[in-house]
Amino acid sequence: MVRVLDEDGAVVGDVPDLDEDELVAMYRQMKLARHFDERAVSLNRQGRMGTYPPLSGQEGAQIGSAMAMAADDWMIPSYREHAAAVVRGLGLRDTLRYWMGDERGNEIPDDTNVFTVAVPIASQIPHATGMAWAHKLQSGGDPDSAFLCYFGDGATSEGDFHEGLNFAGVFDTPNVFFCNNNQWAISVPRERQTASETLAQKAEAYGFEGVQVDGMDPLAVYSVTQDALAKARDPDEGQLRPTMIEAVQYRFGAHTTADDPSVYREEEEERRWREKDPIPRLESFLRGRDVLDDDRVEAIEASVEDEVAAAIDDAEATADPDPQSMFEHVYAEQTPELRQQAARFAELRERHGDDAFREE
Numbered sequence: 597m598v599r600v601l602d603e604d605g606a607v608v609g610d611v612p613d614l615d616e617d618e619l620v621a622m623y624r625q626m627k628l629a630r631h632f633d634e635r636a637v638s639l640n641r642q643g644r645m646g647t648y649p650p651l652s653g654q655e656g657a658q659i660g661s662a663m664a665m666a667a668d669d670w671m672i673p674s675y676r677e678h679a680a681a682v683v684r685g686l687g688l689r690d691t692l693r694y695w696m697g698d699e700r701g702n703e704i705p706d707d708t709n710v711f712t713v714a715v716p717i718a719s720q721i722p723h724a725t726g727m728a729w730a731h732k733l734q735s736g737g738d739p740d741s742a743f744l745c746y747f748g749d750g751a752t753s754e755g756d757f758h759e760g761l762n763f764a765g766v767f768d769t770p771n772v773f774f775c776n777n778n779q780w781a782i783s784v785p786r787e788r789q790t791a792s793e794t795l796a797q798k799a800e801a802y803g804f805e806g807v808q809v810d811g812m813d814p815l816a817v818y819s820v821t822q823d824a825l826a827k828a829r830d831p832d833e834g835q836l837r838p839t840m841i842e843a844v845q846y847r848f849g850a851h852t853t854a855d856d857p858s859v860y861r862e863e864e865e866e867r868r869w870r871e872k873d874p875i876p877r878l879e880s881f882l883r884g885r886d887v888l889d890d891d892r893v894e895a896i897e898a899s900v901e902d903e904v905a906a907a908i909d910d911a912e913a914t915a916d917p918d919p920q921s922m923f924e925h926v927y928a929e930q931t932p933e934l935r936q937q938a939a940r941f942a943e944l945r946e947r948h949g950d951d952a953f954r955e956e
């Protein structure tokens with residue numbers, strides 16, 4: 597397992613080549629993600645947001661990997677990688693809008709190279725392989741972008757995972773398959789997911805490299821991801837382009853706000869993993885290098901709180917989407933059935949008014 601920092605933030609591996617500003621940016625992004633997550637769960641509890649998937653505990657894997665990507669690379673997420681997407685330039689406001697049930701929050705700016713949220717488990721993996729393969733073909737076999745796809749430990753039991761990785765090996769596509777092994781697929785523990793000793797070793801069956809990294813060590817994740825992305829774009833003679841990274845980590849919160857983890861896991865387990873929390877770990881490392889002190893940490897905390905509060909105000913001030921828009925984005929061209937349903941819905945709205953469709 598690759599590590600750079602131990603649980604107390606002491607250096608135990610090769611520190612990646614990041615300057616002070618980049619290291620502070622990494623720390624701030626993790627603090628932003630943690631605070632955003634806490635506020636999002638609270639919004640749900642207050643009835644101001646729909647079901648939301650918390651990411652606390654997973655900031656090291658998300659921020660470390662996203663920061664390793666080059667501008668021309670592509671990110672293909674599942675539904676829990678909103679912190680990684682923010683690194684690529686997605687707005688917190690849009691993430692909130694999406695989880696508030698407004699599909700416009702999933703309209704992603706072109707220059708961010710982030711694919712849309714995928715809720716069906718592992719369905720994004722063959723998409724990522726296809727995107728990478730298409731890019732390789734279009735570039736005449738000499739791709740300059742890599743395609744990083746996130747998924748959970750549970751996704752490794754899906755057919756889509758095996759098909760996606762098999763094709764990636766056969767067609768030698770510029771992919772990085774990034775498994776956020778947070779130990780649980782809702783209530784199914786990692787050891788019931790597979791009898792394999794590691795998830796990373798599954799890559800071997802497809803002919804390419806698998807790497808296990810401490811996913812709660814952002815510096816280790818950064819290094820491993822940067823190497824895998826570089827190999828995907830430009831492998832050495834005899835190397836295959838794809839890599840599967842297993843980032844070993846823990847989700848501190850519930851699977852989603854509709855879940856109660858206390859019915860299937862022990863508090864003691866969470867307490868043990870909290871000792872590996874990526875945020876205090878990076879903070880200790882940065883304090884030890886005199887990059888951070890109390891004043892700087894306080895200033896970062898204040899700016900993060902302001903940024904999240906402004907995003908929430910902005911999201912809540914956005915007018916509701918037109919209900920008719922729910923028919924618009926299912927297919928590039930509407931099917932006859934959808935056209936019929938949209939017309940019928942418009943007719944009913946006209947006759948009864950929108951209030952007739954609102955839930956109290």
Ligand SMILES: Cc1ncc(C[n+]2csc(CCOP(=O)(O)OP(=O)(O)O)c2C)c(N)n1
Pocket residue numbers: 676715716717747748749750751752776778780781782851
């Ligand atoms: C194809 C499919 N089957 C089942 C579900 C229901 N479901 C939602 S999340 C989840 C568990 C996923 O666990 P994992 O892949 O480990 O990701 P995590 O949520 O832990 O990030 C399941 C089974 C789904 N969304 N899609």
